[in-house]
Amino acid sequence: MHPVPLPRTKTQTARLFHLSWSQIQTEALLEQSNKSVSDPDQAWILAEFIRYLEHPRSGALDFDDMGPSWVHVRDHARTGTLHPHDKGAAEVAERFGGLISFAAMQLSRDLGTIVRPMVAQAQLRDPARYLHEAVGALTETGRLQGALRVPAAVAPIKITADLRAGLIHCAVTVPAPRDGRPATRVNWLVRQLKTAPGHLCIEASTAWQRGHGPVRTISQARSDPKSLLDETGHELRSFTLSLSSNAGPARGQGHGSFVSSVLAAVENFYTDVVQHIKPWNPVPPKVREGEPPLSDEPVPGEAAGQQPDDMHPVPDSATPAEIPGTQLPQYASSW
Numbered sequence: 001m002h003p004v005p006l007p008r009t010k011t012q013t014a015r016l017f018h019l020s021w022s023q024i025q026t027e028a029l030l031e032q033s034n035k036s037v038s039d040p041d042q043a044w045i046l047a048e049f050i051r052y053l054e055h056p057r058s059g060a061l062d063f064d065d066m067g068p069s070w071v072h073v074r075d076h077a078r079t080g081t082l083h084p085h086d087k088g089a090a091e092v093a094e095r096f097g098g099l100i101s102f103a104a105m106q107l108s109r110d111l112g113t114i115v116r117p118m119v120a121q122a123q124l125r126d127p128a129r130y131l132h133e134a135v136g137a138l139t140e141t142g143r144l145q146g147a148l149r150v151p152a153a154v155a156p157i158k159i160t161a162d163l164r165a166g167l168i169h170c171a172v173t174v175p176a177p178r179d180g181r182p183a184t185r186v187n188w189l190v191r192q193l194k195t196a197p198g199h200l201c202i203e204a205s206t207a208w209q210r211g212h213g214p215v216r217t218i219s220q221a222r223s224d225p226k227s228l229l230d231e232t233g234h235e236l237r238s239f240t241l242s243l244s245s246n247a248g249p250a251r252g253q254g255h256g257s258f259v260s261s262v263l264a265a266v267e268n269f270y271t272d273v274v275q276h277i278k279p280w281n282p283v284p285p286k287v288r289e290g291e292p293p294l295s296d297e298p299v300p301g302e303a304a305g306q307q308p309d310d311m312h313p314v315p316d317s318a319t320p321a322e323i324p325g326t327q328l329p330q331y332a333s334s335w
Contacts, residue, residue: 021060025053026105033112063102064253067095071251074258077142077163084139093134093144099259100146100159103266107148110267118147118156138163150270154277159266161247161258168262170269171242176204177280185236186225192276193218193241200273201242206234243269 006016028050030036037043053060069088076082082089100117107115123130138144142164148157153172160169177185186204193200198219205213214228221228229236245268248261 021053022062022102022105025050025060026108028053029109030112030114062253063098064259065095066099066251066258067091068251070095070258073138074163074249077138078166080142080164082139082142084135086139089135089138090131093138094131096144096161097134097146099262100148103146103159103263104148106263107150107266107270111150113151115148115150118149148266150274153274154279157266157269157274159262161262163247166247166249167244168247168265169242169244170265171240172269172274172277174239174241174277175280176236176238178282182229182236183225186221186228188280189239189277190218190221190225192278193273195276196272197243199243201244202228203240203242204228204230204236205238205240206230206232207237208232208234209237241273243273 028046032043032046032050037046052058067088069091073082073086073088073092076086097117104115104117120130134144142162144161144163146159148159150157154174155172158169158171158173160171161167162169174189177188180188189202196218198217200218201215202218202221203213203215209230214230216227243265245265246261248255248257248259250257253259
């Protein structure tokens with residue numbers, strides 16, 4: 001969003017784009033980490049530019065504030081008294097979208113690749129409608145939601161800020177393997193999360209399921225994989241992994257702030273969970289054992305050791321012109 005409000009008459013004939021200093025700094029860091037600048041002089045200029053942007057007195061500040069309406073919206077969302085027409089609700093919902101974008105930039109700097117917030121095409125075509133829906137969800141449920149897409153990751157990362165409960169939820173849905181026993185499919189996931197925190201929650205979803213499936217912590221799944229299986233015996237379709245942490249109450253950035261708690265939750269969830277999961281790939285088919293080998297018997301109607309009438313033995317020293325039935329193509333002399 002543009003930091004300065006402009007009248008509609010100014011933006012009807014021209015499209016307006018705003019690049020934040022955080023985005024410019026992220027692009028510069030990606031160029032430096034990937035060594036995309038080969039010229040030594042330009043590489044030195046890029047390094048000096050990054051050093052300037054990282055200085056606290058440069059004015060290139062990162063996202064660090066949820067706005068002056070944060071305390072009012074936070075308290076009323078916690079008590080369930082937030083009204084949809086409250087201007088502060090729209091401001092906080094819009095700033096949370098900026099926080100999700102900044103979380104994508106922070107993760108891009110750590111990974112050296114572009115991480116983008118997930119935005120539907122309908123939201124891009126009509127941002128006002130998207131903001132209206134976000135405000136409605138905030139006033140009804142007290143939750144703010146967003147998502148990030150990391151290249152080559154198993155699935156997008158969903159981020160939910162529950163202001164009523166004071167928690168930050170990060171979740172990812174992993175498709176289950178399509179073969180093997182149900183307990184084997186659970187072990188396939190658990191083996192990849194050896195270093196995940198014990199309070200990581202796993203929800204198993206099956207075909208024809210209504211409502212939520214069984215939910216266990218990974219500690220429980222490690223000791224008893226069958227605890228994630230329901231009694232219906234339906235096929236496992238997916239696993240939803242979620243990790244919760246406390247949301248900071250302060251509006252600014254720093255220890256105990258809401259912004260820092262969201263950034264830390266995203267970074268920890270990707271580091272401890274997402275980056276360790278590899279999508280399931282089916283095993284290629286194998287040759288069946290015990291199949292009879294291909295027959296070496298001669299073709300019916302031919303004597304053993306004889307060639308058919310249209311086949312002639314070719315001497316080792318024969319040239320292509322001496323082989324019966326062979327005619328060399330005529331090529332131009334210039335070739």
